Amino acid sequence: xxxxxxxxxxxxxxxxxxxxxxxxxxxxxxxxxxxxxxxxxxxxxxxxxxxxxxxxxxxxxxxxxxxxxxxxxxxxxxxxxxxxxxxxxxxxxxxxxxxxxxxxxxxxxxxxxxxxxxxxxxxxxxxxxxxxxxxxxxxxxxxxxxxxxxxxxxxxxxxxxxxxxxxxxxxxxxxxxxxxxxxxxxxxxxxxxxxxxxxxxxxxxxxxxxxxxxxxxxxxxxxxxxxxxxxxxxxxxxxxxxxxxxxxxxxxxxxxxxxxxxxxxxxxxxxxxxxxxxxxxxxxxxxxxxxxxxxxxxxxxxxxxxxxxxxxxxxxxxxxxx
Numbered sequence: 001x002x003x004x005x006x007x008x009x010x011x012x013x014x015x016x017x018x019x020x021x022x023x024x025x026x027x028x029x030x031x032x033x034x035x036x037x038x039x040x041x042x043x044x045x046x047x048x049x050x051x052x053x054x055x056x057x058x059x060x061x062x063x064x065x066x067x068x069x070x071x072x073x074x075x076x077x078x079x080x081x082x083x084x085x086x087x088x089x090x091x092x093x094x095x096x097x098x099x100x101x102x103x104x105x106x107x108x109x110x111x112x113x114x115x116x117x118x119x120x121x122x123x124x125x126x127x128x129x130x131x132x133x134x135x136x137x138x139x140x141x142x143x144x145x146x147x148x149x150x151x152x153x154x155x156x157x158x159x160x161x162x163x164x165x166x167x168x169x170x171x172x173x174x175x176x177x178x179x180x181x182x183x184x185x186x187x188x189x190x191x192x193x194x195x196x197x198x199x200x201x202x203x204x205x206x207x208x209x210x211x212x213x214x215x216x217x218x219x220x221x222x223x224x225x226x227x228x229x230x231x232x233x234x235x236x237x238x239x240x241x242x243x244x245x246x247x248x249x250x251x252x253x254x255x256x257x258x259x260x261x262x263x264x265x266x267x268x269x270x271x272x273x274x275x276x277x278x279x280x281x282x283x284x285x286x287x288x289x290x291x292x293x294x295x296x297x298x299x300x301x302x303x304x305x306x307x308x309x310x311x312x313x314x315x316x317x318x319x320x321x322x
Contacts, residue, residue: 024260027087028061034090037076037097039069039185043206043287044251047122048092050283051253054274055267063090069185072161073097074109081115085256087263091116095250098303100162103310105322112307118300119253119264120271125204125289126224127166127247129237130217132196140220140240143200147176155179157198159186159207165310166223166247167202168317173242193217204249205230205288223247230288250292252299268296 034052038044045067052063068076077097083089098112129140137143147154156178158164164180171178181198183189186207193201194216202223209230211217221237222228223246237245253271255264272293274280284291294302314321 024087024262027260027263027266028059030088031062031064032088032090034063034065034092035076035080036065036067036092037069037073038067038094039187040067042186043125043204043249044092044094046287047251047283050280051092051122051271051274054280055270058270059266065092072101072105074101077101077110077112077115080254080256081110083256085117085259087255087259087267089256090119090267091254092122093252093254094160094162095248095306096160096162098252098254099306099310100160100165102307103165103314103321104161104319113304115257116254117257117259117264118296118303119255120268120275120296121292121294121299121302122251122253122271122275123284123287123289124292125206125249125287126222126228127163127202127204127249128208128212128222128228128231128234129170129200129202129220130190130193130208130212131200131220132194133216133218134196135199135218137200137220138218140235140237140242143220144174144176147171147174147178152177152179154199155181157181157183157189157193157201159183159189159201159203162249163189163202165313165317165319168319169247169313170202170223170237170242170245172313172317173245190217202247209288228288252303264296 034048036045036048048065052065055063068079073096080089080091101108102112131137156167158180186203189201190203190207192198194211208217212219219231219234221240222234223237225246227236275291275293281291
């Protein structure tokens with residue numbers, strides 16, 4: 001009996017040592033992968049590298065960014081969802097995999113709510129309605145008027161499903177139609193727009209601001225409650241007849257579901273402290289956004305509310321669900 005009890009104790013001890021919780025006290029003891037669903041140079045990638053640097057400095061182990069773009073962010077999201085929940089796989093995600101996909105796909109290879117542990121929100125970036133610099137449309141009302149005269153004739157470049165939903169919401173508010181041209185990423189979409197391949201688009205501010213300032217794109221409206229500090233002469237959508245219209249891109253940090261609470265709390269505290277400090281605030285501001293932090297529960301509640309809101313937009317705007 002004693003031998004059996006001892007063996008049982010050893011087995012239980014081995015299980016405890018092998019469990020994610022057993023390593024929480026000394027976390028991290030090896031490098032941590034930071035998965036990003038967008039390519040290098042994207043806003044989410046740049047943000048992930050900024051946070052990885054600070055996490056590395058404060059926790060003493062490398063946080064290494066790994067880009068897994070493509071397939072509407074399915075590849076990256078699934079890689080995180082299926083990872084061992086031990087804190088060594090982290091996700092710096094945008095609203096596309098965590099909100100938009102839940103609204104436009106009937107079935108996903110991951111669950112945006114149940115397969116992840118929300119850790120901390122990062123930043124919020126207003127979207128800008130833009131046209132090529134040589135476009136005949138000088139204002140958003142002029143663009144809307146053209147679409148009313150020729151329904152679905154004008155086309156818009158969409159770099160992500162989130163941008164398509166934001167644009168379709170604006171269409172629905174104005175009773176107009178446009179033809180979507182989908183691209184594999186914001187970069188190609190905005191490049192083609194600047195070249196005149198498409199008529200108009202919407203994208204988050206950090207993606208289009210350099211081209212606006214460089215004279216390649218013209219900004220028609222800011223999808224925010226107030227004008228953007230870097231575009232003081234560009235009206236908000238509400239100022240030109242679209243009351244209540246706001247559209248943002250946002251980013252946040254996640255772990256796989258069931259990660260030890262101590263690990264999520266430790267990482268979340270560092271992320272929040274970093275972003276609310278002068279360096280973090282300056283970083284997000286330089287990207288054209290605002291720091292958007294809160295507790296992990298507030299982040300989870302925000303994500304859920306965003307999914308419900310996006311589903312309503314998809315239904316009202318008659319956006320096809322795949």
